[in-house]
Amino acid sequence: MPAPRTYEDLRSLIARRHLELSDRLRRIAEFAVQHPNDMALKTVAGLANSIGVQPSSIIRFANGFGYDGFSEMQQVFRSRLVAEATPSYRERIASMHGAQARSKGNGSAGGEPAAVLSQFVADDIGALEELHDRTGERELTKAVALLAQSKAIHLLGQGRSFPVAFYLHYALSRLDLRAFLVDSLAGTAARQARMASREDVVIAISFKDYSPDVVTAVEEVVARKVPVIAITDSPLSPLAAGAKVCFEIAERRDRPFRSLVAPMCLAESLVVSLGHSLTARNS
Amino acid sequence: MPAPRTYEDLRSLIARRHLELSDRLRRIAEFAVQHPNDMALKTVAGLANSIGVQPSSIIRFANGFGYDGFSEMQQVFRSRLVAEATPSYRERIASMHGAQARSKGNGSAGGEPAAVLSQFVADDIGALEELHDRTGERELTKAVALLAQSKAIHLLGQGRSFPVAFYLHYALSRLDLRAFLVDSLAGTAARQARMASREDVVIAISFKDYSPDVVTAVEEVVARKVPVIAITDSPLSPLAAGAKVCFEIAERRDRPFRSLVAPMCLAESLVVSLGHSLTARNS
DNA sequence: CTCGTCTTGGAATTATTATTCTATTGTTTT
DNA sequence: AAAACAATAGAATAATAATTCCAAGACGAG
Known part of the structure; x- marks a missing residue:
């Protein structure tokens, strides 16, 4: 079973498995879903202190969910903080024109005019949302x-x-x-x-x-x-x-x-x- | 001169002083206002690599703005991340999409400038989607x-x-x-x-x-x-x-x-x- | 041209932080 | 009640990261 790469996935996996976890791991699980910001930014020692467990327990928690170590899991919590406002638009548009998918890799729009338009529409929507937010x-x-x-x-x-x-x-x-x-x-x-x-x-x-x-x-x-x-x-x-x-x-x-x-x-x-x-x- | 404790303050201080900064420090300043997420999450070495300066320059940058070290300054950037992740922020985004739905009803934007902007953003996103579809x-x-x-x-x-x-x-x-x-x-x-x-x-x-x-x-x-x-x-x-x-x-x-x-x-x-x-x- | 000043690069050092390992505790089973 | 197992605590270690320091370079002023 591969470790979740997005916050949403991790969260639901924790929810699904938290009942079968041992005492300490469950406490960590509860804390994790309740304080994702802390999980993203604090250190192992700091978290251990906040949760009231040993640092090693937190490592074991991360390992238990398939991560190599705490740092790897923390990346998932961090990705939530910088999550783009709406990946939904991008995905929706990408799914409409298959050509779009290609252009994601190199960062610049591909050759097909329709793909270019899709890219611009998606980017401009993002720009408008950012305008609104900022x-x-x-x-x-x-x-x-x-x-x-x-x-x-x-x-x-x-x-x-x-x-x-x-x-x-x-x-x-x-x-x-x-x-x-x-x-x-x-x-x-x-x-x-x-x-x-x-x-x-x-x-x-x-x-x-x-x-x-x-x-x-x-x-x-x-x-x-x-x-x-x-x-x-x-x-x-x-x-x-x-x-x-x-x-x-x-x-x-x-x-x-x-x-x-x-x-x-x-x-x-x-x-x-x-x-x-x-x-x-x-x- | 005390170091800014909030992101907004730091940002405006950077804006005020960036002209008098030396070459490298200015590059860092520009990067900092443009990529606050990176400043919040990456390591000194990682940033140095992204910006194209030496790690020590980044420390000097932090010192130059009154911080004891990079880590202290990074806290300010991190505080911004957790502020944006608060529920109110997500509500604002939701309210924008709500505005789009509402606009179909009455069609005219309200009086407050912020509401007008929301309306335009929502309508323009709709227009872009329509452009894409048609x-x-x-x-x-x-x-x-x-x-x-x-x-x-x-x-x-x-x-x-x-x-x-x-x-x-x-x-x-x-x-x-x-x-x-x-x-x-x-x-x-x-x-x-x-x-x-x-x-x-x-x-x-x-x-x-x-x-x-x-x-x-x-x-x-x-x-x-x-x-x-x-x-x-x-x-x-x-x-x-x-x-x-x-x-x-x-x-x-x-x-x-x-x-x-x-x-x-x-x-x-x-x-x-x-x-x-x-x-x-x-x- | 030379001195003095300010800036920069880069390695060396220190600190912090994550991870591992083992002894211990608690729990269940027979 | 003893043995086996699982979970945990905590110190020890390894890793990563921040910071310092000094030499080299750039720039101006005299």
Whole structure:
């Protein structure tokens, strides 16, 4: 009988066998299902102390469930802590297109276009979930409040990020807000950004490697105390430094290709929230 | 200066000081904010290996932020893991999926910014799933083949769809393909589209109400037998009529607000598939 | 160019932690 | 009641991991 490799499996195996376990092992079993966090992080000695058994008993427990040693079993408890929010989507999608399975190994999408699409859909769903998890209400509320009371909104984004800036400009204009798109068409971004006053707001979007134009422009407006809302990929980003609000959109480590889906979704949400906030004020 | 005791504090301290850090320490700082899970669970040697620095540098990093040693700092990262595993976190995730279910009923997002974001995330996930389900392998393969053998690619999209067109232009250019963005800056779209020849491909993106400029331009190039790939919302769309390939991105009836997430995801998939196809051909 | 300062690499050392082993205890069987 | 068996405690040992230390390298200032 092979040792369980996932937390769920281990948990149910413990549940199934805990009756036939000896006294000490049962105490460990009960503790394990009740305090999986401790099982994941504490040392053998620490656990032995908490449970009230000898360290060797814990080793025997691990051996009893098929593991080479405690450390091996602990990995299973640790995997629970870092478990991806929803492997369900990935699996569901993988099962639909068999080609998907192949691409899992090398980390990059395989050759078939349908497999590529499956991969992107799955990754983008993951990115959206991460956006949801990691974006605090505080930032959203603050950003909307800033935007609502601003005299004008300047959109700053170049290269890959430009579509987001453009979208925001388009949508904000349709809300009858004064929105300016810094497109670097006529002159540099820095020069255009000089239009922004302290009563305005600048929304800057940039991911690494950060567009130097955008970074420079942000530094300039921050120096003039113009409020900045940053949409970027890390709190270490040069945009984050002087920003009043910083939205962080984590990129998935295993994917070389960066998706615009999450930033777009955030942009849409901001626009609609702002719309609600303005409507509420006018009524 | 006391060392931060919570993950949030540590993270913001790292963000604040990362500029003044030395080369190696900054690399560690970047890794730390990007891979907090690894920081929580791996060993010094393992991290050193992942980051590409010496173990001693990691100790110095911990000392630099006021900790007695690495282990003490690691506790802070671990505290974050157990915080996320608390029931409330899982409830938040569950509530999001609940929001998706609810949205089918009333269709409009609530007032709070966080609720709006949840709504958008849920709806966009739904849109991506629908994209995945409704997009056939045939269309994808045909589109990629068309693009691969084209002499040039013209991107056509205005208003809300322009970000998608721009993105495609940006990404295709980076593949060293001849990509032309019909931006209507100098002259009408129709005039610019006249550049397209029968050996080119036009990718037209438009959703209702269909931008007249784009519709006209598409009709013109179709009449000249230029192959068109349409990304639109209905097979009845004016873009679909003469298109060689038509990607249909369904609108959710009950949702007043249109999201760009699904078209963006499709665009990204097309670009990457095309990239693969070109690489395969060159080898 | 040279000195002084700060940073880094890497082996040596110390510490912590897991694991093993054996004596002991308790329990059941005859 | 004694023998056999199973389970456990606890010290001893092996392993893994963290930390220290010093030499070498990089960078600036004078």
